[in-house]
Amino acid sequence: MTANDILKNITAQIAQCAGIPKCNNWALQRGDGAVYDGNVADGNPIGIDEMDAPSGYIRVTSEIDFGNAGVGSCRGVVDMSCEFALVLWQNTNQPPTELLDKAIYDIARCKIKPSGYNHPVIEIERGNAFFDAIYTEETGQPLNTPPNGLVLAKVVFTVRVKVAYCNLTLPACYQKLITPPFVFDADALNLINAILGTGATLTQPEKLAVNTWFVELKNGGYYDSFALGAVWLMVGGTAAAHKFNAINPIDSDSAFRLTFFGGWTHSATGAKPNGINTYADTYFIPAVNATPNSIAMGYYSGTNSAGSYIEMGVTGVGGYAGWGQLCIAPNFSGSRVLAVNTTGNAGGVVAITPTGMFVTSRNDGVNIRLHRNAALVASSAGLPVSASDKKVYVGARNFNNISATASNRECRAAFICPTGLNTADADAISQIFINFETALGRA
Amino acid sequence: MTYDTTKVRLLTENQKDALLGIFFAPASVYRPMLDGEGRWILSEEEAGETTNPEFLWVKILPQINFVAPKVDFP
Numbered sequence: 358m359t360a361n362d363i364l365k366n367i368t369a370q371i372a373q374c375a376g377i378p379k380c381n382n383w384a385l386q387r388g389d390g391a392v393y394d395g396n397v398a399d400g401n402p403i404g405i406d407e408m409d410a411p412s413g414y415i416r417v418t419s420e421i422d423f424g425n426a427g428v429g430s431c432r433g434v435v436d437m438s439c440e441f442a443l444v445l446w447q448n449t450n451q452p453p454t455e456l457l458d459k460a461i462y463d464i465a466r467c468k469i470k471p472s473g474y475n476h477p478v479i480e481i482e483r484g485n486a487f488f489d490a491i492y493t494e495e496t497g498q499p500l501n502t503p504p505n506g507l508v509l510a511k512v513v514f515t516v517r518v519k520v521a522y523c524n525l526t527l528p529a530c531y532q533k534l535i536t537p538p539f540v541f542d543a544d545a546l547n548l549i550n551a552i553l554g555t556g557a558t559l560t561q562p563e564k565l566a567v568n569t570w571f572v573e574l575k576n577g578g579y580y581d582s583f584a585l586g587a588v589w590l591m592v593g594g595t596a597a598a599h600k601f602n603a604i605n606p607i608d609s610d611s612a613f614r615l616t617f618f619g620g621w622t623h624s625a626t627g628a629k630p631n632g633i634n635t636y637a638d639t640y641f642i643p644a645v646n647a648t649p650n651s652i653a654m655g656y657y658s659g660t661n662s663a664g665s666y667i668e669m670g671v672t673g674v675g676g677y678a679g680w681g682q683l684c685i686a687p688n689f690s691g692s693r694v695l696a697v698n699t700t701g702n703a704g705g706v707v708a709i710t711p712t713g714m715f716v717t718s719r720n721d722g723v724n725i726r727l728h729r730n731a732a733l734v735a736s737s738a739g740l741p742v743s744a745s746d747k748k749v750y751v752g753a754r755n756f757n758n759i760s761a762t763a764s765n766r767e768c769r770a771a772f773i774c775p776t777g778l779n780t781a782d783a784d785a786i787s788q789i790f791i792n793f794e795t796a797l798g799r800a
Numbered sequence: 801m802t803y804d805t806t807k808v809r810l811l812t813e814n815q816k817d818a819l820l821g822i823f824f825a826p827a828s829v830y831r832p833m834l835d836g837e838g839r840w841i842l843s844e845e846e847a848g849e850t851t852n853p854e855f856l857w858v859k860i861l862p863q864i865n866f867v868a869p870k871v872d873f874p
Contacts, residue, residue, distance in 0.1 A: 761871060
């Protein structure tokens, strides 16, 4: 067999491979041996935050199948070189070819290991610094920090086979799409880390649900509405985990971290007040922390019960209970009562099934609205008055600085938005919470 | 008044004072309250979760039926 015959054989094999993924048993490994397998569901997530964390090197291994025809000719191969690129981008579209080209870097080492007659294994090793510059947005510019949001990754191998005695280089490109590599939203990660820092644990589905909640809120353009407010997602199963304001997960009163009073039961499904002596102090004072006559609150109830319960709220200015009060009570002794900084309320003589996502809001200075499960269920006009000068309680109402009417309906999430929400936004935000609870199996 | 079969723990005035502002678990504070008959009570959950040796006495407080205070919604 002549050198040209060998060349023809290899060219023919590579041509057959064109466009077909030929990397088998593909894996990424880091120096400590952890495997990036691209499978989020198995609890061993592939994440950029993990990729740049380990010490040592990143190892990429793959078998490349050259097929069967003419394999014996490969004995003539005396040298092989490789290029390797890890390309990340932020949407589900394929990156443009020119971006791939920009991102390809020479590798530090490339070893070819015989592993079976026609399945050489390529090992590529590279130092940590490689990944500091490889993050790439659609602009093609390297980033020093991972981009937010979902990220797809593609690993590209370009293998050049040199046949010594004819001294030709034959490029072959093999690609493997990792689906779906994952990067946590930075704010979601803050909350997750705060929860984990208490010693609580979160399952991978819980982490992903938290992340999705943040992403959906941001994608909908609602995140900034909560920037000065508070959201409690009640994940982690303990009081220490449930206390954090998701928007600002700092352990301080000024960050609206909850303090639980009385006999709460904390579990994976949320925080359940006992209906006797429970409340949670939010440290949120409408007169100080909210826009006058424009505010919204939400409570996801997981318990269908009857009684004189108020899910969250505060009475009005001074010692007066009515004017300026803020509360959610879908079933208070058979009536529904919702109030937002007003003399009136969006109440009614017929109670509403007290489970699901409740939002009460007022953004036009007049109309108070009640939403249940992303649908408007009641509305009425009220005379604007000064906002309450006392702290809002969750799981009960702050009745002139004494907790009263403790609920026994499990709190699976709650929020205070310091500016009111219109009908469409209240429904959209409600749906995001419903999606969150559904993802956790708590809806 | 609403009579309930829910059990709670009966506190004396001094015992109530001793528990005010005390954390019995992370982020969780005792909350003695007056029930519908004017008695200071503590919930079963709080007694059950207490692990601080200084306050283990709450576990042996007498059990009574909870009487809910009258509540009107203004």
